[in-house]
Amino acid sequence: MEPIDLTTTNYLEMQELLVNESDRGAAVLAGSYVENFLGIYLKSKMIDKSLTDKIFSSSGPLSTFSQRIHFSQAFGFLSKEQCADLHLIRKIRNHFAHHPKDASFKASPVREWIQNLHSSKIEVPMSNGGVFKIDDGRAHYLISAGMFVAMTSMTMEQA
Numbered sequence: 001m002e003p004i005d006l007t008t009t010n011y012l013e014m015q016e017l018l019v020n021e022s023d024r025g026a027a028v029l030a031g032s033y034v035e036n037f038l039g040i041y042l043k044s045k046m047i048d049k050s051l052t053d054k055i056f057s058s059s060g061p062l063s064t065f066s067q068r069i070h071f072s073q074a075f076g077f078l079s080k081e082q083c084a085d086l087h088l089i090r091k092i093r094n095h096f097a098h099h100p101k102d103a104s105f106k107a108s109p110v111r112e113w114i115q116n117l118h119s120s121k122i123e124v125p126m127s128n129g130g131v132f133k134i135d136d137g138r139a140h141y142l143i144s145a146g147m148f149v150a151m152t153s154m155t156m157e158q159a
Contacts, residue, residue: 031093105137
């Protein structure tokens with residue numbers, strides 16, 4: 001499906017909605033937003049925009065989240081690490097979408113996928129000498145999604 005035009009402002013507005021969503025709703029909505037935004041990012045790299053419909057159609061080479069991630073890495077649009085996070089976001093989104101009874105940010109396999117997101121490794125030194133680290137899977141997932149949207153937005157604005 002051809003990406004729908006969205007901006008970082010739309011994601012910030014959506015963040016407010018995600019606060020009141022169930023874990024399933026937040027996972028599916030944020031993951032779908034990232035998938036769409038990756039499409040926008042790839043579309044911004046296109047020289048011949050007349051091929052957009054064919055490339056992003058349901059049978060096109062960039063119709064799925066996974067294909068978009070692989071393409072982004074193969075052509076150097078995103079780093080291997082960024083793509084690894086996107087694959088985790090994709091897996092988590094799909095897990096919540098396809099497991100109606102047993103999906104949780106606190107249960108396997110989602111818990112392990114969350115632990116592999118780069119945002120899960122961030123530690124902030126505190127003035128008292130301690131370290132602050134977010135210990136909430138849902139927060140890490142949403143932070144990772146937001147970081148991707150912000151990073152690609154900045155890249156597109158600079159181009």
